[in-house]
Amino acid sequence: MSEAYSEKVMNYFRKPKNIGEIEDADAIGKVGNPTCGDLMWVYIKVGKKEDKEILKDVKVKTFGCVAAIATSSALTEMAKGMELEEAGKITKQDIADELGGLPPAKMHCSMLALDGLKKAIEEYYGKQYEKSK
Amino acid sequence: MSTKQVYLDNAASTPVDKRVLKEILPFFGEKYGNASSVHSSGREGMEAIQKAREKIAKAINAEPEEIIFTSSGTESNNLLIKGFARAGLEKEKHILTQKTEHDAVLHPIEELAKQGFETRVLEVDREGFFQMEEFEKEAGRAGLASIMHANNEIGTIYPIKKIGKICREKGTVFHTDAVQTVGKEKINVKKMKIDALSASAHKFYGPKGAGFLYLKEGIKIEGLMSGGGQERKLRPGTYNTQGIVGMGKALEIANKEMNNAKEKEKKMQKELAKRLMEIDDSWINGPKIGSKRLANNLSAGFEYVEGEAMLIKLDDYGIAASTGSACSSDSLKASHVLLGIGLRPRRAHGTLRFSLGKQNNIQDVKYVGEKMKKVVGELRNISPLKKGVIK
Secondary structure, three states: OOOOOOHHHHHHHHOOOOEOOOOOOOEEEEEEOOOOOOEEEEEEEEEEEOOEEEEEEEEEEEEOOHHHHHHHHHHHHHHOOOEHHHHOOOOHHHHHHHOOOOOHHHHHHHHHHHHHHHHHHHHHHHHHHHHHO | OOOOOEEOEOOOOOOOOHHHHHHHOHHHHOOOOOOOOOOHHHHHHHHHHHHHHHHHHHHOOOOHHHEEEEOOHHHHHHHHHHHHHHOOOOOOOEEEEEOOOOHHHHHHHHHHHHOOOEEEEEOOOOOOOOOHHHHHHHHOOEEEEEOOOEOOOOOEEOOHHHHHHHHHHHOOEEEEEOOOOEOOEOOOOOOOOOOEEEEEHHHOOOOOOOEEEEEOOOOOOOOOOOOOOHHHHOOOOOOOHHHHHHHHHHHHHHHHOHHHHHHHHHHHHHHHHHHHOOOOOEEEEOOOOOOOEOOOEEEEEEOOOOHHHHHHHHHHOOEEOEOOOHHHOOOOOOOHHHHHOOOOHHHHHOEEEEEOOOOOOHHHHHHHHHHHHHHHHHHHHHOOOOOOOOO
16 A cells, blocks of 8 residues: 555445445436446435435445545445535545545545435436426 | 464565574674775675675576676666667667566666667467567567566466577577566576576565676676676675675575475465355466466456455455555556456456465465455445446
């Protein structure tokens, strides 16, 4: 490893949270990085809190390195319970901060996790639009 | 963390043999004179260096004057390739090599290509071999051919005796990067018609920071550094007496114990391969076990999982292995060797290299097999690919 991972990255990697599938997911964001080959599938379940739509549950399945597994897991922890619109505003720096930093060469991993979540949210909005027609 | 420690990264580096360490120690605090000095402390150092030179020459059937001490395999490769080109290689003559060479051979050649030298890199098949007919054809136009003795990642052993014969007939200078084979495979530079050979002590239970270049008498190269007159001015710099002494002793021991070590490694290799292949959707890279490959190397791939993640989980069990995959280095690209033999990037990223050494035993290998099943299983539970379809 060219640069050491933070303690938080290692903890997320060793005991990843929210790993798996949501059987009745409202949407799935499937993304991949063509350069390094990493894949992430982000499952979301949307619920209502007061009159706002929130991410009731977020789960992920990841094929990738230590950083990929840690970032995708950290993102699900951050996004769970958030309003959909707010979740769409999370940045890759937010994830890196949650993890106590990431080696520069691994910043793209957090980008991939974000893309997965955004894709899932877009898919959800798309489905809602189709339904409303 | 695990209390059991199993080191299966001997292709990266080996522990220093206790007998070697004992031989080295006096050169730190007692016999510390500069080997180029005329006083007795210096002469003592020079005598020890000359003895090491003789041992090393004998181990590969070269003459002592044909050994140039360097700091590493990388330096030996650079010295030979760049030094030979600078000593007057005609620009229309090719420098010939092949795809699975170490970066320490490929990068100097790429540098020369930028300076206007013609270069040719042969493609390889799934086991890492290039076509001999193609080599023969290209060798006729080459001034220098650099073909490794064995590959560091997938263990392919190249037919260097045949290659040496072809090069000698065509009048091409033949260099081999033998970093993975010196002390492990029999090498006879005269019989194999090798003109230049690179090696590094820490791969055969010697110290780090010591390497050598064998250069056949009569072949002209230019040194890469300017300074004093050491090593016929080809490699100036104060002698690394303790490193050189250690390298000599280490090679003497390795050659003497070569057959036993190899037999033991072959058994462990077979056992490890058997256990790893019990994991679904796994494969071995390089030539078949028991064929033209190193006895201490096992490169294996595991579908749906990534190398660095496996390495860290193994490390938690006290197991040291390595990966050529991008995600454990600064570059994102998968190993050029694994891509060169035709692995798709995703499969290259799922590859680990286990390399055996004389400190390992069959119990170690069984332990690794058992833990690998756990590690791959855990990561596949996380992976979206296990149930899904690979696109």
